[in-house]
Amino acid sequence: MQISIYQGSGPQAAADAVIVIDVIRAFTVAHYAFLQGAERIYLAQTIEQAFKIKEGNPDYLLAGEVHGEAIEGFDLENSPDQVARAHLYGKSLVQKTTNGVRAALNSLNSKHVFVTGFTNAEMTAKFIRRGMGEGLETIQIIASHPTGDDDLACAEYIRSLIKDDTSITKNQVRERIIRSEAAEKFLADSTIFRPEDITRCLKELDTDFVMKINQSGKIPMIERVHL
Template identity: 55%
Template sequence: MTVKIYQGNDHQLEPSDINIVIDVIRAFTVAHYAFLNGAKEILLVGTVDEAFKLKDMHPHYLLAGEVKGLAIEGFDLDNSPNRIASQRIEDRTLVQKTTNGVKATLHSLNANAVFVTGFSNARTTASHIRDTAKSPGKELQINIIASHPTSDDDLACAEYMKGIIEEREVLTANDVAERIRASQVAQKFFDASKPEFDCKDISFCTRELNGGFVMKVNKSNVIPTIERLEI
């Protein structure tokens, strides 16, 4: 297999077998905890207007996300894994709009299979892809997209996953957690003058869990939808 890493949220990639989109801080850490907390599915939209139109048509949907890291007025939920972990969302459909992770995913649908993850589910996801990609006689193309254009948190996670998939790990989980905490995007969470950013979120973003599932994007829906795939 060939595994390539890309950084940014607006790539126009060539067709591939598997695309993995990473958003550690915080979109796909939020998605992971949403599923751990019983969410049914997560619809991905590119604009705030699209999210509100879906809410008008389906009032029981929950809108979740951010613009430039900040909560969106009129949304039911923001982009905090700390807060999503305590919400009653069993069997609910979420609609997610975020600056990097969702945007990168919507630009990465040109693959036979698309997965999303934060660091919390990175090893589970990478191990699943490694094990299922071992197809005799076929050279698979796997792209890993670190969705933040400049920060090291997603890139560290991408390098970690690449090592797992290729069975030549060079980074430990602790290495990645330290790079996430030291990353550009994490710093505002430790800034007391910016209380809108919850420092507890970084603890969620740097903690590995094994929920026994991966997050796969169903591209056959009119709206791309993250679904929980048990493994």
């Protein structure tokens, strides 16, 4: 089994499986959304596409950011803390973000595409190693932020778990996340970013599902796949 790590949201060569990581914050948001009862999360290439999807489906909720900041007219910010407090049972979300969503959409040439933050990293690695490992020859792990050590640390952690080694611990990953450039603006005195989001991003949650992209429809969407 060949496991490669890449940074950035640009297209990569096709693989048997891709794991796209966005710790701060897109796929941490997605994880909390499912925990709050969301049914599915559609992935939009652009803000305009997100609004068009909602125009045809008024009950859908728009969630995301552009360059880290909230999008005017969206229902939810790209905030794990906000989403963790929302009532989303039975809801469908439409997500648009700068790095994570873009990287996921650029990975659809691969057979299986999973998304995660740190919160569901261990469960995702276990699913790949135990449930699918024998049928996978090539695995790509995409740290979607082009320079962020938070995503890279999580990618190295997932690789170590799939390989069943101890080259990096979860505490080392947490330390790198909290010290990353992406986390700094949340921990500074800011009226835009919430420090509670980083607290949510640092938690490893015990859940019984992974997040996988369903490519069968016109619009790709993240769904829960139970172990």
